[in-house]
Amino acid sequence: MTATDVPAHEPVMPAEVISMLMPSRGGHYVDCTVGLGGHSALILNSGADALIGLDRDEDALRIAAERLAAFGDRVELVHSDYRQLATVLDDRSVSGVDGVLADLGVSSMQLDAEGRGFSFRRDEPLDMRMDRTQGPTAADLLMDVEEEDLANVIFQFGEERHSRRIARAIVQQVSVDRIETTGALAAIVRRAVPTRGYQRIDPATRTFQALRIWVNRELEGLDTFLTDASRRLLTGARLVVITFHSLEDRIVKHTFRAIAAASEAWQVLTRKPMLPGDEEVARNPRARSAKLRAIERLA
Template sequence: MAAEFQHIPVLLDETLALLRIVPGGTYIDATLGGGGHTAAMLERGAGRVLGIDRDPAALAAVAQRLGDGDGRLVLAHGDFRDIATLARRYGFQDVDGVLFDLGVSSYQLDTAARGFSFQQDAPLDMRMDPGRGPTAAELINTLSEEALADLIYRYGEERMARRIAKRIVEQRKRAPLRTTTELAALVASVVGRRGGERLHPATRTFQALRIAVNDELGALEAALPAATDLLAPGGRLAVISFHSLEDRIVKEFIRREAAICLLPPRLFAEQCPHLIAAGTGPRACIYLANRDCDYAPRLTPVTPKPVTPSAQEVQRNPRSRSAKLRVAERIAIPGGG
């Protein structure tokens, strides 16, 4: 299985340039996948790289392909929501960069047994870590109609979510839904082909189930602040997302962490520990100016707008077409390290 794990890294040159890979630097690839980004980091002289993935097949494939990277590569099995724990365990703190390449890998999509795709008949699984958590089949056969509809609408942005959930509940009364093609056919019978749309009618529903099964958005919300804590001053956070829900979380996180004062304005007068020094507001605060405050901004945006693939890259790798790269830099403490 490991030898079959292929990965075309998206926005590779742009990501490496914006991460500013330096010889001897320390980096974390929080979504190892096929190891394309990690291999390029090592080729450019990275001193140490921690590669994290919750899919054992990814780790096995990269170990087979790269070994230990001449002693510079550490592989860790785990969820990137636990990036702080994993980084401490393997001695990766004050790092020069952290990369998240979100979403499902080509290997996972193309391996029928994993149940991510409706292109081939397979059990409805969708777990990135096959050893943990409920499967997609368990969700659709146990959740209430209301919970199913909310899940499909929230994570898939599918406007016919309630009709789909109702049909699923009606079907499972006769027999549980177990396979990808069963579910895809059911959803297609409800949604039909929308005029001018290239997406398969079941695409949004499958996306919603995958996100829910793996708690992808919850993991991202937990991982971003933890990754920021791990950055050395001047270190960079890079995130490649593939749909609007992920990108919105990343965009809002960077915006909040780059604010002049992280304390919400309505709470400033009540909770600012340096209110006297702050004078009339946070812009005058000497503590924020020196970063000597828990509410000082931690990041500055490097990419005001997301970086997207070139037409040439999309032609080479159609799965890159929806990718968006956002990068931010850890603010250095004046006079500090």
């Protein structure tokens, strides 16, 4: 895929990200979730001297590399999980940076690209891994999950009230045969969920979200990552995090509070999260559930 094949991509809460990170001061920044490079381009265009961009998805990095090529050696892209941030910076002898951004979750490219297995709108292999070089696929994980554990995943990560029925139906199916495709999984979920009247969203939506978070262990180690990132901030620098899920937002809120409570060197800048404006949500529906929180290193 080339950059020109990618649907126009608009980064979420661009003005808020820039006002919080203040790249106009120059300096070195880290974009921990470079994705399609939207925020990275903004940060570089707004004055940052250099940026390290991480992503665990090699396809995303290829697209970002094309988008950011014009910035030359001001950008370094690294295939890495952001939970390895400390190692990535140590390997480059970078002890402190002028700002860190993490725009968590899945990208529009991952949801829309063919063959990734994130979407129930197409029938394709049930993969769902952001990093296809590592770890089991969704189809693999479903092969030996306990029904109760699966119900908890679907309930917690998908906020799906029919989680028990869905888990039972999935486990029954895998006892007979592997669920190989997104289409097969969606059909099982749709059959398991009682339908009454008009459905605002596809009944498979919440289960697919839950399985994606589970497959990619999206919440594991998020607190440690935030703490590591906050320690790499130079004086006056900020860590800005955008979440799209209440569980993620809760972890960010509590971790930021704990960091600031443990030392006066850090201050939480967002007692309440910043939200996208109505105009942005109308233009970019993906921004709908975004919440932005930020912490600053004072000393």
